[in-house]
Amino acid sequence: MEDTKDSELKRCCSKNILIILGFSFLIAIIALIAVGMTQNKPLPENIKYGVVLDAGSSHTSIYIYAWPAEKENDTGVVRQLDECTVKGPGISKQAEYLDDLEMYMSECMEKAMHVIPQSHHQDTPVYLGATAGMRLLSAENRTQARIIMDKVTHTLNKFPFDLRGARIITGEEEGAYGWITINYLMGEFTQKSSWFNFNTDENSFETSGALDLGGASTQITFQPFLNDTYESPKNMLYFYLYGKYYSVYTHSFLCYGKDQALLQKLAKGIQGTNGILYDPCFHDGYERVMNMSDIFKTSCTQKFYMAYPFNQIKIIGAGNYDKCYASLHELFNTSFCFYSSCSFNGVYLPKLKGNFGAFSAFYYVLEFLNFTSSEVPNKDTLANILREFCSRPWNELKKQYKNIKENYLSEYCFAGTYILTLLHKGYHFTMDTWNRVHFMDKIQNSSVGWSLGYMLNLTNMIPAEQPVSRPLSNSTYVFLMVFFSLILVVVVILALLIFHKPSYIWKDIA
Known part of the structure; x- marks a missing residue:
């Protein structure tokens, strides 16, 4: 039991x-x-977003950026998400259409609203930088420039972002921010393997210079040799990026963008004519009639102004590269210099150092002439190509390039010759240093220009967040x-x- x-x-x-x-x-x-x-x-996404509007002389572009909230050495690692070009001219030409500014910007700003998550709209900073077109307008009519900028600010405030500023940036800032963009995209600041490597020495982390060419101005920016004496302190700017300090030389030449340079050339060429100008920078058979008021409406051409008995000028193309090159030389005054070395018009220029990235109009013109960003065109080779191109009859050219607007196509001979003249006569690139210039548009899907550098520099003022743990x-x-x-x-x-x-x-x- x-x-x-x-x-x-x-x-x-x-x-x-x-x-x-x-x-x-x-x-x-x-x-x-x-x-x-x-x-x-x-982990939840911890990304910050930013929008920069590049309000240039000929058009406005909007760039959308993103970066991790946790910074690297106090500076955000920024990448470009998207971009949009506003339809229409630059804001400096919007004085008569101020009431249409919201419609003018709406398509691209709505694209930014779509790309950036709605939950981030209110804390996404927006910056607008107006460049040489507005700098010229401000010099000519400060009141009108202020009215346009006030209206632009009012318009941008209607979108659900955090507008941090809309202002006219200086030419020196424009040049320096372009320099930041190039060196960031090439991996120079973090000393990692570069995405677009110019340097053959793997141990070399020398920064590259920047050459920018717009419609109204051109900029040159680079780090001088350490033992150079900075003879013009106003041309030096200083940055703190990725844990390091940088001092760079920069100068912006207002009126020497390709559009304003062409107006200068025409204003100078009109002198001594009877209303007909035979211009070697335009193709044989090409004709254009321009109002005198359109040529002399800008302060860039005022130094050539004279009283003329005619209101219009007829331009007839002569198609001669060598004569075009000689006429453009006259725009650069190198007869005086109060420093040890100058570029032109008495502006201080230290000894050129390192490689240079040339972008904006530098690239667009060279791309048309069949040079890519990975090639370094020899100066004589480029001159020969331009010599042949400029000599081609206008009718023949129109048949070959039917898809290009005539006002653009007609100016490639001038623009290519002007670039050659600017680099050689203006910035003193010689046969020995010419191969240091690299023409570029994008690197790893990011546009080369001042706006990315602007965003990078501004991230120093945007507080970092603690990493999500x-x-x-x-x-x-x-x-x-x-x-x-x-x-x-x-x-x-x-x-x-x-x-x-x-x-x-x-x-x-x-």
Whole structure:
């Protein structure tokens, strides 16, 4: 009878122990899964966004950027998400259409609203930088320029972003921010392998210079040699990026962008004519009639102004590269210099150092002439190509390039020759240094220009956030995983003993 009672007691106890072990096993499995999923679930996106509007003389472009909220050496690692070109001319030509500014900007700003998550709209900073077109207008009519900028500010405030500023940036800022963009995209600041490597020495982290050519101005920016004496402090700018300080030389030549340079050339060429100008920078057979008021409406051409008995000038193309090159030389005054060395018009220029990235109109014109950003065209080779191109009849050219607007096509001879003249006569690139110039448009899907450098520099003023951390510390996570795993092992071992060798459990119960 007692044996029967003992057997029933053992079975009852075994059943209860198995239930407890099963429950413990289930709890341990659930705990392991819960801790693992909680610790390893994807972290919430911690991205900041920014928008920069490049309000140039000929058009306005909008660039959308993103960067991790946790900075690298106090500077955001910014990448370009998208860009949009506003349809129509630059804002400096919008004085008569101020009421249409919202419509003017709406398409591109709505694109930015679509690209940037709605939850980030209110904390996304927006900056507008107006360049040489507005600098010229401000010099000619400060009141009108202020009215346009006030209207632009009012318009941008209607969009659901955080407008941090809309202002006319200086030419020196424009040049320096372009320099930042090039060196950032080439990996020079972080000293990592560059995406677009000019340097053959893997141990060299020398920064590259920047050459920018717009419609109204051109900029040159580079780091001079360390032992150079900076003879013109106003041409030096200083930056702190990625944990390092940089001092760069920069100068912006207002009125020497390709559009204003052409107007200067025409204004100078009109002198001594009877209303007909035979211009070697235009193709044979090309004709254009321009109002005198359009030529002399800008302050860039005022120095050539004279009273003329005609209101229009007829331009007839002569198609001669060499004569075009000679006429453009006259725009650069190198007869005086109060420093040890100058570029032109008495402007200080240190000795050229390193490689240079040439972008904006530099690239667009050279691309048309079949040079890519990876090629370094020899100066004589480029001159020969231009010599042949400029000599081609206008009718022949129109048939070959039917898809290019005539006002653009007609000016490629001038623009290519002007670039050659500017680099040689203006900036003093010689046969020995010409191969240092690299023409570029984009690097890793980011446009080369001042706007990215502007965003990079501004991230120094945008507070960083603490990295998003895991729910558990690494040590706590490891402890919990080991603890619950040991519970599983113990439960399995006890269950095996109960099933296969119950005598070990009950040998003391008799």
